[in-house]
Amino acid sequence: ANKKLNILSSISRHDIANTLTEIFLTLELAQDTIEDTASQELIRETLDGLRIIRHQIEFSRYYQDIGVHAPEWFELDTIITLVVREMALPDITITIETGKVMVYSDPLIQKVFFNLIDNTIRHGKQVTVISFTLMYEGSDLIIVYRDDGAGISSDEKEKIFEKGFGKHTGMGLFLIRDILAITGLSIRECGTPGTGARFEIRVPKGAWRAGVEMGGVEKEGSGLFSFKPDDQ
Known part of the structure; x- marks a missing residue:
């Protein structure tokens, strides 16, 4: 039954x-030929709505894949580095200090870090620095993601993980929480x-392991990678 639903x-x-692509082309052609300002504005608003629909369709593809493939062991610095190199990050320095x-985790772990960075770019305002570091609390590993942007208001700290919340599609952080929950991780x-x-x-005991010797409790990880705007 799942196989049939996925195929459908x-x-x-x-x-x-495909239909959206045809509509996009038609509207963009109209935008080039119509000079009336009011009509231009209507076309622009329609295109914005179509872009949201396209993002929602893309979200459904990722959400369908959560939990489909068996969890695997992933090296943090490698996964984060791959995501950073694939994203366009103008004027932002990214430091990866995860050892x-x-x-x-579920193989969609890359999408977790992609969405965190994407959220910063969309809502952080004037962000210049993003960092990934580690901390330890008891037997748990804490992956810390930080930026120097506007931050998130106190009354929205839980709401941002709800489906549909936000100015964009409202799917990114909702998706993150579900991906992490597959193997008992939380955010x-x-x-x-x-x-x-x-x-x-938070990565509980049993869901993380050190590939090299690591010492110290509640200490930041040792630096490995730093991406500056000129590196992109």
């Missing part, structure tokens, strides 16, 4: 995406509004 969803997404630590936002966002991903 894939076919439906493909057909809808040779491995995390047991929370605990930054100070006005000084930047801070997300902590």
